[in-house]
Amino acid sequence: xxxxxxxxxxxxxxxxxxxxxxxxxxxxxxxxxxxxxxxxxxxxxxxxxxxxxxxxxxxxxxxxxxxxxxxxxxxxxxxxxxxxxxxxxxxxxxxxxxxxxxxxxxxxxxxxxxxxxxxxxxxxxxxxxxxxxxxxxxxxxxxxxxxxxxxxxxxxxxxxxxxxxxxxxxxxxxxxxxxxxxxxxxxxxxxxxxxxxxxxxxxxxxxxxxxxxxxxxxxxxxxxxxxxxxxxxxxxxxxxxxxxxxxxxxxxxxxxxxxxxxxxxxxxxxxxxxxxxxxxxxxxxxxxxxxxxxxxxxxxxxxxxxxxxxxxxxxxxxxxxxxxxxxxxxxxxxxxxxxxxxxxxxxxxxxxxxx
Numbered sequence: 001x002x003x004x005x006x007x008x009x010x011x012x013x014x015x016x017x018x019x020x021x022x023x024x025x026x027x028x029x030x031x032x033x034x035x036x037x038x039x040x041x042x043x044x045x046x047x048x049x050x051x052x053x054x055x056x057x058x059x060x061x062x063x064x065x066x067x068x069x070x071x072x073x074x075x076x077x078x079x080x081x082x083x084x085x086x087x088x089x090x091x092x093x094x095x096x097x098x099x100x101x102x103x104x105x106x107x108x109x110x111x112x113x114x115x116x117x118x119x120x121x122x123x124x125x126x127x128x129x130x131x132x133x134x135x136x137x138x139x140x141x142x143x144x145x146x147x148x149x150x151x152x153x154x155x156x157x158x159x160x161x162x163x164x165x166x167x168x169x170x171x172x173x174x175x176x177x178x179x180x181x182x183x184x185x186x187x188x189x190x191x192x193x194x195x196x197x198x199x200x201x202x203x204x205x206x207x208x209x210x211x212x213x214x215x216x217x218x219x220x221x222x223x224x225x226x227x228x229x230x231x232x233x234x235x236x237x238x239x240x241x242x243x244x245x246x247x248x249x250x251x252x253x254x255x256x257x258x259x260x261x262x263x264x265x266x267x268x269x270x271x272x273x274x275x276x277x278x279x280x281x282x283x284x285x286x287x288x289x290x291x292x293x294x295x296x297x298x299x300x301x302x303x304x305x306x307x308x309x310x311x312x313x314x315x316x317x318x319x320x321x322x323x324x325x326x327x328x329x330x331x332x333x334x335x336x337x338x339x340x341x342x343x344x345x346x347x348x349x350x351x352x353x354x355x
Contacts, residue, residue: 001029001059001102001265008033008057010042010091011064016106016164018171019257020061027261033057043083048090052098060095060103061260062088062144068178071241073134074318084140092147096157103159104264105148107141109249109285109326110134111163119289119327122163122281131321145283152269153279160263160272165287165326168345169253170352176212176231181294182250185240185301186346186353188233193307195228195235237310241317244295249287249325252340252348259286262336271334287326288338297342304346 001007007024011017012034024032033055040051042064066083073080088105095103112120113128125145130138141163148159172183179187187206194202204217207224215227225234232239263284272282292300298311331337340348 003028004031005029005058006031006033006056007059007061008055009061009063010035010087011062013171014063014065015167015169015172015253016256016260017061017063019169019253020063020260023254023257023261042090043086045086045090045093048094049097052094056098057095058101059264060091060100061264062091062103062105064091065106067137067173068180072178073137077136080134081136081140084137085143088140088144088147092144092151092159095159096151096155101158102264102268103148103157104260105144105159105161106260107145107161107163107283108138109163109165109287109324110138111142111145112324114321118323119325120285121327122283122285122330125281125283133318133320149280149282152273152282158269160267160269161283162260162263162286163283163326164256165249165251165285165324167251167253167256168349169256170349172253172349174210174353181248182297182301182346183349183353185238185298186305186350188231188238188240189298189301189305189307189311190350190353191228192233192235192238192309193305195225195233196307196309232314235309237312238298238307239312239314240294240298241314242294242319243315244298244313245293246319246321247291247293247323247325248297249289249291250297250342250345251287251338252345255338255340256286259331259336259338263334267334284331284334285326285328286331287328288341289326289328290342291323291325292342297346300343300346301350304350 009017009021012021041047112124114131116124145161148161151157152159168182173179174183174187208217212227273279
């Protein structure tokens with residue numbers, strides 16, 4: 001990519017997209033394009049075609065997706081497979097139709113089997129069944145990965161698929177029903193601390209910024225307490241889903257962005273396919289190769305926030321996969337390695353959240 005190349009970041013306001021946008025800016029790229037979902041509905045094939053026809057981007061980062069945590073994935077199963085397939089089909093298809101030089105597709109490590117050997121290497125894709133709660137989302141991401149691979153094989157395109165581990169960072173989603181585990185814990189423990197300290201000004205501001213089930217800071221204190229308790233948040237304790245035993249890997253979103261830009265600048269599909277008779281598993285895991293239990297993560301967040309109440313777990317709720325650690329040896333061998341550990345990352349995201 002040249003510094004004045006026209007680069008489209010799909011999903012530029014989201015957790016990953018905004019981090020990629022900022023990383024490109026910091027590296028001196030000057031011709032970035034972004035559209036909000038109101039400006040461009042990526043599920044509308046005609047609108048996406050018109051956008052590519054007018055803007056003619058040379059490079060594309062496909063960071064737009066319909067995402068959520070274990071609750072949302074399990075409840076809104078049709079939305080997760082339908083919306084993601086639609087977005088991917090439109091953006092990848094139009095990238096081919098309009099001669100995009102290179103595309104980076106962002107998937108997820110949930111594409112790997114539930115019982116995949118740990119750490120999960122790229123070679124374990126499609127070797128056994130997926131984890132049930134996020135199977136529709138995983139299938140959509142596998143389809144996107146395979147679409148990139150198939151366009152490369154048939155048409156000689158240069159589309160790279162990367163599979164990031166659990167991400168967190170600035171502009172994360174803190175919705176108590178639809179967010180991922182780490183931001184959900186940050187917000188729950190923050191609100192519990194505010195309740196414990198009777199800091200209603202902070203609680204009201206929080207709910208005005210991000211209402212919970214239609215309850216904002218303008219509702220009564222009892223109404224606010226009631227909706228927070230429904231989500232496991234009280235002054236005395238925070239209740240989380242599952243046993244706390246699953247282990248998870250977390251990557252700071254700005255480092256994910258750095259890895260993505262690194263791959264776009266330095267890595268081509270020809271570097272990944274090798275001399276195999278059957279070309280597959282050319283995607284790249286992006287992660288830290290380090291993991292922590294959900295219980296230990298909750299304890300770390302509790303310590304960082306200085307919450308004095310209890311953390312409990314509802315073992316009647318699902319855990320999801322017990323381990324999801326990525327094998328990042330391919331990424332490391334290509335020349336990129338993470339720097340931000342979980343302790344520093346939790347401190348950073350909490351400071352960002354309270355601001």
